[in-house]
Amino acid sequence: MKKIAVLTSGGDAPGMNAAIRAVVRKANYHQVDVMGIYRGYEGFIEGKMELLDLGAVGGIIQRGGTMLFSSRCPEFKEDKYQQQGLEKMKQAGVEGLVVIGGDGSYRGALALSKKGFPCVGVPGTIDNDVPGTEYTIGFDTALNTVVESIDKIRDTATSHENSFIVEVMGRDAGDLALWAGLAAGAESILIPEEPYDLDDIIERMNRGVARGKKHSIIIVAEGVMSGGELAQILKEKAGVHTRVSVLGHIQRGGAPSARDRVLAGRLGARAVEVLLEGGSGRAVGIKNHEVFDYDLDEAFKMKHKAEISLYTLSKELSI
Structure with missing residues (x-):
């Protein structure tokens, strides 16, 4: 290969820029040019x-977001738009593609690979929900952002003797809520992977009050319900009054952590190696601290699982 391309797609994540940098510099090291595609698959089509x-x-290694911008492109699911994009790549002399993103981005990469256009996926999402890899680029930074926010919320919760519900991102995956809740010492954590017990939440709050505790923190992943909904349920079922803090898109922003920068460098570089080795329809990931690559078709047969042992531990430590 003499020329490849890179794009970022879907939700942005801290560390995407570091991954772009790694792709470009690793490819240049091997005398391969890199085209940056703007606005994800929308830019690919056009x-x-x-x-x-x-x-x-x-x-750019220290900058959050993505210098290539990102978008969601439902049209790319259609064959005619995929073919249109492939023709643009052919005209530009692009021979392979590195896709940085999550599940939807990977599906696009797999579709192109099946049409004979080599693609390799790099996992970039704060939700940490890409099958086949233990960690995704952006998760560690977002986790630290959430924990710092909870620490600050706890200060005001203590001062005013209030209980707070903190809503964090994680549509179908509870990793962010689970890890942040354990790290911040939350009394209760609600994640999509585990059924919640309202009586247990109330009992934990009451136990805290009985021993003189003036506040409690409940973490809820948005995939379970909104913080406002949970507050209403607690009020109606048990007369418990809580304040709600929705962290929202602040979780996606900020300079990537050192861990995310290193992860992005390792995965971005390996993605280039896979392309130059003739790989296609592959994804790179991290397992037991080692970088590896695997088949995208196999990835979609896997199901992301939260580390339930951490969920159990959080309950034991928040008695």
């Missing part, structure tokens, strides 16, 4: 891209 040299990715 051929919106430009050559990224070493200078183009200088000074």
